[in-house]
Amino acid sequence: MRSPEPTTLPELVAEAQRVLAICNACRYCEGYCPVFPALQRRLEFPAADVHYLANLCHNCGSCLYACQYAPPHEFHVDFPRLLAQVRARTWADYAWPGFLARAFASGGLAASLATAAGLVLVLLAAILASDASALTKAWTDSQGAFYAALPHGAMVAVFAPVFAFALLALGIGVARFWTRLGERGADLVSAPAAAPALGDALSLRHLDGGGEGCTWPDDRPSFARRTFHHLTFYGFVLCFAATATATIYHYALGRHAPYPFWSPPVLLGTAGGLGLVAGPLGLAWLKRRRDPQLADPAQRGMEAGLLALLFLSGATGLGLLALRESAAMGAMLVAHLGVVLALFATMPYGKFVHGFYRLAALARYHLERRRPAASVAPD
Amino acid sequence: MLTEPGRTWDVLVLGGGNAALCAAIAAREAGASVLMLECAPPVYRGGNSRHTRNMRTMHDGPLEVLTDAYPEEEYWQDLLKVTGGLTDERLARMTIRGTASHVPWMKRHGVRFQAPLGGTLHLSRTNAFFLGGGKALVNAYYRAAAALGVSIAYDTEVVDLAFEGPRLAAVTVEHGGERRALRARAVVVAAGGFESNLEWLREAWGPPAENFIVRGTPYNRGRVLKLLLAAGARPVSDATQGHCVAIDARSPRYDGGIVTRVDAVSLGIVVNRDAQRFYDEGEDFWPKRYAIWGRLVAAQPGQIGYALIDAKAMGRFMPPVFPPERAPSLRELAGKLGLDPDALEATVARFNAAVRPGTFDHTVQDDCRTEGLEPPKTHWARALDTPPYYAYPLRPGITFTYLGVAVDEKARMQLDNGKPAANVWAAGEIMAGNILGKGYLAGIGLAIGTTFGRIAGEEAAAHALA
Known part of the structure; x- marks a missing residue:
């Protein structure tokens, strides 16, 4: 058969x-x-x-x-x-554009190459925008620390296009999926579909094996995976929120980084960074113990690549916070920005996309539930 | 476990399905040391319980996932009807009453319940469904048993039972090609029937057994049952009785389980290899009648039947696992099935001509029936006239057998000389024939296994620790 x-x-x-x-x-x-x-x-x-x-x-x-x-x-x-x-x-x-889809099958290679490229790009941007010696000096917060080493304009010039492209590519991929299902675009973002789907996603409602926890990494029900996934996901969301808050501070309030430890951007970033360190570590630990019968071995590299990038984003972010007034700041800054750049660049071509497709699938599920079922086995 | 030669266990449990697990857990909780012997490897552990999905449960009001009420008397009447009186009222009522207390006990040991499955709403009042089905139940019990300290030996088959008078003195097992004698103060036999022992089926049924498909586990070869009967246990029911349904003839020889069922019978007609009808396909609702069709098909030449429907019936029954044969005309369908096309056309023409006008409604016993036709179709009779036509080939599918050993209300095995065995208790399919002499009631197997498993475990432990 x-x-x-x-x-x-x-x-x-x-x-x-x-x-x-x-x-x-x-x-x-x-x-x-x-x-x-x-x-x-x-x-x-x-x-x-x-x-x-x-x-x-x-x-x-x-x-x-x-x-x-x-x-x-x-x-x-x-x-x-x-x-x-x-x-x-x-x-x-x-995936769009199609030729980049090869990254899905490349294992951790895509993530490593992107990281290397990100590091080089950030380094080049720093050298071109100011000069290389700025990266190795100790700057105080009052001197503007980060922007002294890498001016704000250069940072935006590197990140904005990558971020915008990632969003576009993700959007096109999910839109293709949605259209292929025969659904109308407007329904994806309609309240009856999007609201419950978002609720499911934010609570990971279905990562519960029907109530007792999923059988992960072995046949004993456990909530460990949901916990570590939550740490990772909300860690990412908090870091994203930290950046968004900082952007508002920068443009709307005219207050420039670095911000004091107790300021909202730093608090959000610190909490997020801790989540991004603990979550991926926990998930990687669970994956190592996972029943091989559950895994698609071909995806191991892709999964490891995403976990590594998320972990490194969190770890370098925390490192940057700790070392921002030392001579290591420049190196930490390049490392952090390089890794984050790689994370966004690989976003549409790696494991990260699962969240977006899952959300769309859940939206479809909720749409479908409101429709009468095909005639299957009346009682 | 098996390598502790001098050890005498308090309780040995022979078997590894639901009844065995209930007995092992109950005995261990009563303080006994317990060794369970499962002849299957870990991936196939659990006997036929792997294929189950619910337990028929008495309840006086809404309970857990069960709606409304299912009182003892109604349960008993249902059982009485399907067995035609071939049951032991005392043991049956004990089983029925027992089920009420099982749900919390099962939950305590990790079993979870769910609302009735799609396509089984007719059971929402009477049967409590396990989340994930029988294998999930078996897994939960194995986890609970291990956590309690029950020792479990897989791939271990019982090959000899040494009785000294009414006392079972030693159990010889084979494991990894080696034989060992195990000793225990008390023994629970919960090793199932013999439905996967083709030789024994042939003995009971004659040549037709060649065409039986074993729907359940390939591990129920009945070795323990045979040894017990040879040692003087009192038999109940007989070797031709069992739960035997008509399943898709293309099913694997063993272990096809639930998906091999074909629920199209009441929506069309069933013919044998001579293209002749042989029974009223619309006698009653399918869930109440599916259990008789295995024996009906077994009685046909070559033990084969063909459920025929037309396009009107598609989508009105649970989708079977194998796609139907399909053809634009009855002649072509007959060709695909290897039936005589003229005979099939004639049978369908006769049937169509006998169908009286009525209002088709599959959810009630409607007034669509035949007139002047033998055998009649008394409900849901509609002419087969809308191509394409579909056919599912049917064979008898043995699910489990009823020949077993007699027990009393303490689950103690009875001997042919009228006396009880001194230290042997029985539970599950190996004694189900006490209650189920013939016929079948959905979810009764788990009810019997759980009731007698728990009792047998408790009684065996009490005996061993006395």
């Missing part, structure tokens, strides 16, 4: 169609997460719907351990791994 080791997206979709027919006839996992109620609305699974279900899956693993047809059973229902494989390939499939 099963084609030998499916690898391409069409092969994986075909394998998923085979497995989904088994799940639809079984239905034991219905209580675990939205994937099952969503699949049970259907009698057939066109490719776009397989993409949708794959992105709806949080890889909590509960259904694998509950599955009476999991390998070595001849039905070979390897559901979470299969959906993970489909998922990663849909991201590459929908």
